[in-house]
Amino acid sequence: MLKAVILIGGPQKGTRFRPLSFEVPKPLFPVAGVPMLQHHIEACAKVPNMKEILLIGFYQPNEELTRFLVNAQQEFKIPIRYLQEYSALGTGGGLYHFRDQIVSGSPEAFFVLNADVCSAFPLVEMLSFQKEHGEENSFVILGTTSNRKQSMNYGCIVENEKTNEVLHYVEKPSTFVSDIINCGIYLFNPDIFQHIGSVFQKNQQDMLLEEPTNGWHRAEAIRLEQDIFTALAGQGKLYVYKTHSFSWSQIKSAGSAIYASRLYLNQYHTTHPERLASNKEGGPTIRGNVYIHPTANIDPTAMLGPNVSIGTGVTIGAGVRVRESIILHGATLQDHCCVLNSIVGWDSTIGKWARVEGTPSDPNPNDPYAKIDSETLFREGKLTPSITILGCNVTIPSEVIILNSIVLPHKDLNRSFKNQIIL
Amino acid sequence: MKALILVGGYGTRLRPLTLSVPKPLVDFCNKPILLHQVEALVKAGVDHVVLAVSYMSELLEREMRVQEERLGIRISLSHETEPLGTAGPLALARELLNVDNEPFFVLNSDVICDFPFRDMLQFHRNHGREGTIVVTRVEEPSKYGVVVFEADSGKIHRFVEKPQVFVSNKINAGMYIFNPSMLSRIELRPTSIEKEIFPVMAEQGHLYSMELQGFWMDIGQPKDFLTGMCMYLQSVRQHAPDRLRTGPGFLGNVLVDPTAQIGENCTIGPNVSIGAGVVVEDGVRIKRCTVMKGARVRSHSWLESCIVGWSSSVGQWVRMENVTVLGEDVIVNDELYLNGANVLPHKSINESVPEPRIIM
Numbered sequence: 001m002l003k004a005v006i007l008i009g010g011p012q013k014g015t016r017f018r019p020l021s022f023e024v025p026k027p028l029f030p031v032a033g034v035p036m037l038q039h040h041i042e043a044c045a046k047v048p049n050m051k052e053i054l055l056i057g058f059y060q061p062n063e064e065l066t067r068f069l070v071n072a073q074q075e076f077k078i079p080i081r082y083l084q085e086y087s088a089l090g091t092g093g094g095l096y097h098f099r100d101q102i103v104s105g106s107p108e109a110f111f112v113l114n115a116d117v118c119s120a121f122p123l124v125e126m127l128s129f130q131k132e133h134g135e136e137n138s139f140v141i142l143g144t145t146s147n148r149k150q151s152m153n154y155g156c157i158v159e160n161e162k163t164n165e166v167l168h169y170v171e172k173p174s175t176f177v178s179d180i181i182n183c184g185i186y187l188f189n190p191d192i193f194q195h196i197g198s199v200f201q202k203n204q205q206d207m208l209l210e211e212p213t214n215g216w217h218r219a220e221a222i223r224l225e226q227d228i229f230t231a232l233a234g235q236g237k238l239y240v241y242k243t244h245s246f247s248w249s250q251i252k253s254a255g256s257a258i259y260a261s262r263l264y265l266n267q268y269h270t271t272h273p274e275r276l277a278s279n280k281e282g283g284p285t286i287r288g289n290v291y292i293h294p295t296a297n298i299d300p301t302a303m304l305g306p307n308v309s310i311g312t313g314v315t316i317g318a319g320v321r322v323r324e325s326i327i328l329h330g331a332t333l334q335d336h337c338c339v340l341n342s343i344v345g346w347d348s349t350i351g352k353w354a355r356v357e358g359t360p361s362d363p364n365p366n367d368p369y370a371k372i373d374s375e376t377l378f379r380e381g382k383l384t385p386s387i388t389i390l391g392c393n394v395t396i397p398s399e400v401i402i403l404n405s406i407v408l409p410h411k412d413l414n415r416s417f418k419n420q421i422i423l
Numbered sequence: 424m425k426a427l428i429l430v431g432g433y434g435t436r437l438r439p440l441t442l443s444v445p446k447p448l449v450d451f452c453n454k455p456i457l458l459h460q461v462e463a464l465v466k467a468g469v470d471h472v473v474l475a476v477s478y479m480s481e482l483l484e485r486e487m488r489v490q491e492e493r494l495g496i497r498i499s500l501s502h503e504t505e506p507l508g509t510a511g512p513l514a515l516a517r518e519l520l521n522v523d524n525e526p527f528f529v530l531n532s533d534v535i536c537d538f539p540f541r542d543m544l545q546f547h548r549n550h551g552r553e554g555t556i557v558v559t560r561v562e563e564p565s566k567y568g569v570v571v572f573e574a575d576s577g578k579i580h581r582f583v584e585k586p587q588v589f590v591s592n593k594i595n596a597g598m599y600i601f602n603p604s605m606l607s608r609i610e611l612r613p614t615s616i617e618k619e620i621f622p623v624m625a626e627q628g629h630l631y632s633m634e635l636q637g638f639w640m641d642i643g644q645p646k647d648f649l650t651g652m653c654m655y656l657q658s659v660r661q662h663a664p665d666r667l668r669t670g671p672g673f674l675g676n677v678l679v680d681p682t683a684q685i686g687e688n689c690t691i692g693p694n695v696s697i698g699a700g701v702v703v704e705d706g707v708r709i710k711r712c713t714v715m716k717g718a719r720v721r722s723h724s725w726l727e728s729c730i731v732g733w734s735s736s737v738g739q740w741v742r743m744e745n746v747t748v749l750g751e752d753v754i755v756n757d758e759l760y761l762n763g764a765n766v767l768p769h770k771s772i773n774e775s776v777p778e779p780r781i782i783m
Contacts, residue, residue, distance in 0.1 A: 318706065319723040321739070321758060323758065335688070335706065336688075336706045336725075336740075338723070340758065352708075353725045355725070355742045355760060357760060357775075399725060401760065403777060
């Protein structure tokens with residue numbers, strides 16, 4: 001039997017997702033209409049013989065997370081449990097800490113997935129690949145091709161092209177190593193814990209020799225990438241399964257949520273065609289891929305898409321234009337307004353003829369291997385033009401423009417703003 | 424009576440509009456600038472208008488023939504082939520102006536106001552001297568030529584060009600009346616009327632100033648063109664309110680040509696002038712703008728403080744503001760944002776212009 005472990009992180013991680021992460025833990029942020037995590041869970045539940053899904057992270061149990069898990073279990077008919085780390089243990093530490101739970105029931109293998117990636121989740125293909133490559137108990141990393149310049153922002157994998165063995169692994173190198181990058185989705189088996197265990201022992205010994213330091217250098221904090229993969233490379237145990245570049249992305253910043261939405265909406269053509277809106281008599285004009293929740297109220301003269309997700313209870317007035325944006329639950333867009341490259345927070349209101357616009361940070365469309373940039377917030381002392389984000393319950397008055405700005409929750413604006421963070 | 428209008432040259436400050444037509448023919452509130460002046464002159468008894476131009480335009484010549492017919496007056500063009508300054512053109516047109524012994528008007532072609540030509544004539548005859556200059560009160564006199572004069576008689580003492588410290592808030596409004604005898608003061612060479620002619624006349628007690636009542640604006644650049652439009656429309660409200668469009672969807676002073684079409688759920692105004700054959704589609708908001716003949720503004724767009732040139736097309740869900748000027752036949756594609764864009768004629772805009780710049 002098989003299991004899946006999803007690493008969901010915690011509140012200290014994912015600060016690049018503010019102000020959206022003030023309202024909801026990042027793994028629950030809706031991407032293409034459903035919580036980020038749900039895409040992972042749907043993919044895992046589809047794998048034959050999947051018996052349990054475990055979530056590991058260090059969020060305090062909260063209402064939303066609990067409610068999400070209860071609903072997901074009911075919908076997908078598979079046990080889902082949340083295992084809370086007592087402190088940030090790193091991508092490997094949490095796995096090691098809960099190893100007993102993971103190996104209980106004797107799964108032959110288990111997937112490990114990072115919550116903040118967007119993917120087509122070729123899990124069944126990874127299973128077949130594992131059976132055909134290397135020893136019986138080899139491990140598989142999902143990889144994809146990046147371009148030279150951007151590859152250094154990720155974990156780089158050097159592979160033996162014939163056998164697909166991972167010969168060398170470096171996390172975020174400062175010089176070019178390889179254009180094959182780590183997608184954050186792995187296929188392990190219980191043998192992995194031997195390797196993590198020896199790193200754990202070594203850390204403990206090192207700690208005894210050194211002065212006590214703060215947080216990160218606890219023995220239990222183990223990073224899969226730097227500590228485990230680097231050591232396993234070239235030992236005949238680690239293999240890479242490559243997937244198409246255009247179906248994978250990281251979701252680190254709010255801007256990348258829009259890009260990830262686009263990828264998932266595109267995948268819906270094969271995975272969930274019922275989630276895509278179409279042009280209907282008496283309905284709004286739909287361009288490209290658009291998700292509209294059934295409880296949303298949309299005037300027939302509005303034009304939506306491409307790449308738009310509309311949440312529950314959203315109201316969209318006459319002559320509204322929405323493009324490349326996410327409109328979260330309960331928001332109201334009044335007549336003739338225009339929302340481009342933006343995320344409109346829960347219960348926000350946008351006044352008549354207002355213009356809410358951001359700048360997409362999309363990867364270069366001419367480069368098939370380009371990835372979305374994790375742009376810094378500021379560059380040369382100025383705010384980098386990026387997606388406009390309205391936090392929850394923000395009010396934008398009529399006829400103004402909000403351009404390349406981030407507005408924190410519960411703010412009532414009274415004029416136009418450009419290139420600013422509004423507290 | 425005669426009048427000389429100093430039209431000048433290429434009107435470069437009002438580009439891109441003046442790349443398509445000579446400045447006197449640019450429509451101001453749905454009527455060519457020049458016609459505002461000429462019609463007022465005709466009402467005051469002028470039967471011969473001389474246009475002093477430094478570049479000859481066939482378009483201008485043709486249009487003047489039409490107006491001659493229509494108004495029943497004579498319009499001549501006096502063409503300076505080399506620059507003559509602000510006084511030289513008067514010398515060039517000497518033959519045309521010095522015919523009878525009647526005083527003649529001179530005006531700057533960029534000026535818009537409630538033209539006081541009959542009052543000027545009266546005032547000029549009363550003081551009996553050689554020249555009268557109309558002055559107007561402004562808030563920032565240091566940008567202009569300031570006039571210092573005796574409050575009761577209007578007798579001018581001196582001029583100060585662009586004063587650094589406050590001297591007076593009355594400036595030269597660009598409208599004059601002269602007796603033909605003053606023409607002998609001007610040689611046919613580049614001459615500045617403010618620096619060389621006026622000071623001498625003032626010294627000799629031959630120059631008087633009349634204060635203008637009501638609004639005044641030099642509409643030679645887009646920002647001032649729009650401000651002048653607001654003032655003019657306010658004046659229309661006071662004198663001829665029936666010319667303005669009112670009703671649901673119209674706020675404040677709005678002038679709409681009868682052949683223009685306005686869609687549903689629009690909010691137009693305050694301070695908008697819409698020219699002949701313009702189409703404004705549904706759900707459009709326009710404030711403080713001039714929309715020239717034949718232009719189209721597509722649905723759900725929002726425009727404030729803009730000039731939309733002849734036959735241009737503004738797409739759907741476009742936002743334009745901050746003295747954006749579209750020349751003739753410009754196409755702005757859907758969903759763009761133009762902030763202070765100055766767009767030359769026949770250009771197609773596919774990208775937003777978030778900060779003011781010129782699009783060639």
